[in-house]
Amino acid sequence: MKKIITLAIILTLAVASLITGITVGATNAKDTTAGNGGSNKAAVVNNLSSIVWKGESDKAAAVNIIEVKNDTRKNASGVKITSNAHSADFPGIYFIWDSKQKDNGYLKVDGSVFDKYQSFVLTSKESNTYWDFKIELTNGQSMTEDGCYVFFIPKVYNNKNINMVFISEFTEKYVEPIIERFVTPIYSGDEAFMGNAYVNIENYASVWDSAWNITENFVADGNQAIPVWYQPVADPNVGDLHIFSLKYFIEGTITGGTDLKIACDNGFILLINGNFIASSDNIADKVDAILNGEEVDLYNPEDWVDSWKTVYTVAWEDIQDFFVSGENLIQIVAYNTPDHDAFGKFIHDGTPESNPAGLIFACVVYSEKTY
Numbered sequence: 092m093k094k095i096i097t098l099a100i101i102l103t104l105a106v107a108s109l110i111t112g113i114t115v116g117a118t119n120a121k122d123t124t125a126g127n128g129g130s131n132k133a134a135v136v137n138n139l140s141s142i143v144w145k146g147e148s149d150k151a152a153a154v155n156i157i158e159v160k161n162d163t164r165k166n167a168s169g170v171k172i173t174s175n176a177h178s179a180d181f182p183g184i185y186f187i188w189d190s191k192q193k194d195n196g197y198l199k200v201d202g203s204v205f206d207k208y209q210s211f212v213l214t215s216k217e218s219n220t221y222w223d224f225k226i227e228l229t230n231g232q233s234m235t236e237d238g239c240y241v242f243f244i245p246k247v248y249n250n251k252n253i254n255m256v257f258i259s260e261f262t263e264k265y266v267e268p269i270i271e272r273f274v275t276p277i278y279s280g281d282e283a284f285m286g287n288a289y290v291n292i293e294n295y296a297s298v299w300d301s302a303w304n305i306t307e308n309f310v311a312d313g314n315q316a317i318p319v320w321y322q323p324v325a326d327p328n329v330g331d332l333h334i335f336s337l338k339y340f341i342e343g344t345i346t347g348g349t350d351l352k353i354a355c356d357n358g359f360i361l362l363i364n365g366n367f368i369a370s371s372d373n374i375a376d377k378v379d380a381i382l383n384g385e386e387v388d389l390y391n392p393e394d395w396v397d398s399w400k401t402v403y404t405v406a407w408e409d410i411q412d413f414f415v416s417g418e419n420l421i422q423i424v425a426y427n428t429p430d431h432d433a434f435g436k437f438i439h440d441g442t443p444e445s446n447p448a449g450l451i452f453a454c455v456v457y458s459e460k461t462y
Contacts, residue, residue, distance in 0.1 A: 112273035142185040142199055143237060143380040153197055158233040161214055161221040167255055186213075186244075186256055194235040194238045196244040196253055198226065202234060216255035217248040269462040272462075273342040276311035277351075277421065279319045297450055302400040303354045311349075318356075318449030319428075330389065331448050333428040343460035348407045350416070353423075356399035356447060358389075360424040362380035363413040367407050373398040374426065381424060395428040403412045414456055425450045 127177035136428060183201035188194050192257055198213060210227035234240060246253055247369050299305060299318055309316035351368075358374040360367070360381060370378050373395060380387045 093131065102221050109178060125280055137185075139274075142183070142201060142239065142419075144185065145185050145235065145237070146198060147293050149235055149239075149241050150197065152235050153243040154229055154232055155243050155245075156226065157225040158215075158222040158224055158245075158247050161223045163222045164214060164257075167216060167257075168412060181258060184258065188253070194253075195246055196256070198242040198244055199235075200226065200240050200242070202238045202240060202381075205240070205264070207264060209262045210260075211258060212260040213242075213244065214257040214259065215253045216257070217246060217251040217253055220248045220251075221257075222247050227295065240393075247407070271343070271462070273458045273460075274312050275456040275458065276314045276453075277339055277456065278311040278314055278316035279451050280317035286374055295416065298450070299354075303402050303451060305451065308352050308354075309451050309453040310400055312455045314453075316453040317449050318448065318451045320425075320448040330429040332389075335423040335425060335450065337421050339421065339456075341414060341416055341456055341458050343418060343454060343458040344416055345411070345414055345458045348456040349412060349454050350407050351410055351432060351452060352402055352406040353405070353452035354399070354402045355423075355451075356427045356449045357395045357423050358426045361405070362422040362424075363410060364415065364420055365422075365452045367412045368410055368413065370374060370404060371401065371403065389426060389428065398428075405454075410416060410454075416458065423452070 159289070176418060183204045185199040186196055186198070188196050196215070205228055210225055213224045213226055215224070217220045224242070224244055228240060232240060244253070244256070303309070305317075306315065307397075319335075320331075321335075352359075353359060353369070355371060360369040360370045360378055362368060367378065367382070374389075377387050377389070428447070431447070
């Protein structure tokens with residue numbers, strides 16, 4: 092971010108000569124600013140020590156600045172300041188003529204000014220013309236013994252006097268922000284989700300993997316998701332319905348994420364922060380009734396024979412607006428149908444081994460903090 096401040100310095104013509112080595116500054120210099128009344132005004136950089144002009148040693152550190160004609164300035168209004176002094180408006184910035192006010196000038200700037208500003212512009216007035224000098228540090232520029240930088244300001248217009256100078260267009264130094272990035276993997280089987288969840292994939296892993304391709308579809312930032320359920324199916328002949336609730340904390344501002352993949356043996360409803368996101372096809376027409384706590388007939392065998400084999404993909408674009416910075420609540424209503432045979436007919440001699448229940452899902456949320 093750049094902030095532009097425009098101010099002006101008019102050098103008084105009353106000074107005929109300078110005394111090398113006089114210490115001047117916002118706190119101990121004689122205040123010659125018109126209407127200042129001795130009070131301190133808004134400072135360019137606060138708490139700077141006073142500047143001492145050290146003659147030849149300062150001149151030796153000066154760098155030349157290329158001038159550019161200013162055709163936009165039309166008047167010479169602005170606060171006044173004498174050479175060999177500087178007002179409270181510009182602590183850390185010191186202008187001095189070489190010998191007399193008609194000669195070339197030098198600008199001495201405390202190094203602390205460049206800690207805050209990348210550059211500023213000094214405009215000299217010579218006769219009725221104005222000339223801009225961009226004041227900024229150059230590569231390898233030497234600093235004076237007292238921690239300042241010096242810039243040579245020459246006469247550029249037909250050897251006319253530099254009778255006024257203005258300072259304007261302070262451009263704040265760009266500071267590279269510190270960005271801390273976060274990755275929040277959200278997947279079944281991690282510690283945040285597990286709680287009392289029961290995991291038993293030994294007998295069914297190969298069956299589920301052949302349908303779901305677990306190792307490819309369900310990985311969150313290198314974390315392998317696994318099928319979970321709260322407990323072994325209590326009664327495989329009746330069916331099992333559970334509501335999985337898990338909380339995730341997302342640091343900083345959300346910047347992106349991955350598609351969410353989910354599969355359930357046999358059907359699910361997915362909510363993020365209380366918002367319905369998706370459901371399996373076999374439960375789609377019953378979502379409202381289930382979420383409202385109504386009694387629902389889930390015992391149509393034709394709806395469930397092959398439903399568990401489907402992997403659903405919810406695009407990041409469809410879920411990004413439902414995640415928030417901070418705490419997030421994910422809820423999944425998961426249903427396991429009663430046991431049935433290959434023809435979809437419910438049977439009454441099923442076992443937990445013949446009618447397993449499993450839910451699996453995975454996605455990633457990316458976020459960052461800027462300092």
